[in-house]
Amino acid sequence: FRSEGKVMFGSWFDHVNSWWAIKDNEKIIHVSYEEMLEDMRGVLLKLSDFLGKKLSEEIIEVIVSQTKFCNMKQNKMSNYSLVPETLMNQKKSQFFRKGICSDWKNNFTVAHAERFDLVFKQRMKEMNLKLYDN
Numbered sequence: 001f002r003s004e005g006k007v008m009f010g011s012w013f014d015h016v017n018s019w020w021a022i023k024d025n026e027k028i029i030h031v032s033y034e035e036m037l038e039d040m041r042g043v044l045l046k047l048s049d050f051l052g053k054k055l056s057e058e059i060i061e062v063i064v065s066q067t068k069f070c071n072m073k074q075n076k077m078s079n080y081s082l083v084p085e086t087l088m089n090q091k092k093s094q095f096f097r098k099g100i101c102s103d104w105k106n107n108f109t110v111a112h113a114e115r116f117d118l119v120f121k122q123r124m125k126e127m128n129l130k131l132y133d134n
Contacts, residue, residue: 013123020127034101040064069099 009015022028029050036043041064048055055063065071072078073096080088080095088095097103105113 017124017126036067037099037101040067069096072096073099 019028019030023030029047031043031047041060044055044060044063066075076082081090085091108116
């Protein structure tokens with residue numbers, strides 16, 4: 001992690017802040033990974049309501065099953081294993097790793113975590129996010 005927040009396609013901070021700036025737009029819905037881990041069924045109902053689509057219980061159960069981490073990790077249509085190695089080297093880092101929140105902390109030293117917290121607070125000060133601690 002670089003303090004400027006650069007990832008493959010630019011600044012993560014700029015990306016997230018740009019979407020947060022239009023959070024009140026009725027055509028945009030914000031859903032977090034943590035929310036999906038906590039209550040995928042509830043998130044599906046929220047999404048279907050947002051889209052104006054009524055889902056049957058059977059369809060909801062199929063979607064909940066198919067979106068479980070273990071199933072998506074094995075599914076070539078979702079695990080990025082079909083992406084050419086030149087674009088994403090699965091040997092270096094698989095797209096699906098553990099399926100848990102906050103695992104990044106296990107890869108940071110205390111100094112890294114302190115630096116991250118400082119940069120995060122500076123760059124994300126306008127956002128009123130619910131932060132999850134696993």
